């Protein structure tokens with residue numbers, strides 16, 4: 001059996017920023033992670049709480065950007081692990097990181113324009129994918145949806161990229177009023193976007209959003225790539241805890257090694 005192509009490193013914290021309350025971005029330094037991570041692959045971070053005796057499992061995060069020896073993560077503080085991580089991230093400290101893990105997006109699909117759909121903090125892996133495609137000179141459209149305008153950050157950065165950018169909010173407080181699928185349909189109808197089949201489509205966000213987009217593209221006899229966020233224990237194919245049901249055959253895939261990116265036609269969307 002081939003040796004796994006991931007590394008365990010002590011990555012140095014280069015910078016940390018609280019983008020808004022409990023939405024954190026951090027830049028870490030490890031050339032092994034930064035240089036070997038493909039868009040859509042992830043890392044797991046060992047979170048340690050020195051004050052508690054109960055060990056906490058590693059937590060998975062997308063790599064959202066790379067620059068030389070440095071890589072970025074963006075995460076919401078949603079529970080115990082991310083709360084500990086928030087407190088661990090101090091400039092100059094070393095953090096135990098395992099990666100890159102998983103398969104990443106298939107970027108070698110035929111040369112159609114790229115349509116990237118992000119819901120909330122699903123922007124993290126989408127940002128790295130955008131970086132990959134824009135560096136290659138591909139035409140990229142990004143639709144980013146949030147519940148309200150407070151979900152957006154670094155908008156200037158995204159506006160500076162050579163991409164078509166659309167924003168949507170459920171409450172209409174910024175951009176289009178509606179969800180990512182609503183704006184997608186509306187902009188196709190208004191001829192601001194091409195027909196759905198003219199794109200290679202990549203989607204990351206909450207499961208109901210990815211399911212809705214996957215159903216819509218299936219109605220058009222097309223497919224998209226989705227990146228699943230399921231609860232993971234080991235992240236390396238050992239515990240079998242991240243199974244997702246195959247669609248056209250019996251059995252399951254493991255999200256951590258067969259995914260987290262899947263063709264929407266190949267799985268029962270969670």
Ligand SMILES: Cc1cc2nc3c(=O)[nH]c(=O)nc-3n(C[C@H](O)[C@H](O)[C@H](O)COP(=O)(O)OP(=O)(O)OC[C@H]3O[C@@H](n4cnc5c(N)ncnc54)[C@H](O)[C@@H]3O)c2cc1C
Nearest residue numbers: 059060061062074075076078079080081082124229230231
């Ligand atoms: C491949 C992958 C990439 C991810 N990338 C990012 C990222 O870039 N940014 C980010 O903010 N989050 C990301 N996540 C989700 C992140 O790992 C979880 O939010 C985190 O592990 C929660 O840990 P916790 O201890 O703080 O929360 P817990 O106390 O364990 O749980 C709090 C809440 O979060 C839910 N939750 C826990 N783990 C996950 C999970 N793995 N996926 C979805 N919901 C979960 C629980 O069901 C619960 O409702 C990713 C998950 C996966 C599998």
Ligand code: FES
Nearest residue numbers: 235237239240256
């Ligand atoms: S998380 Fe353990 S097998 Fe996937």
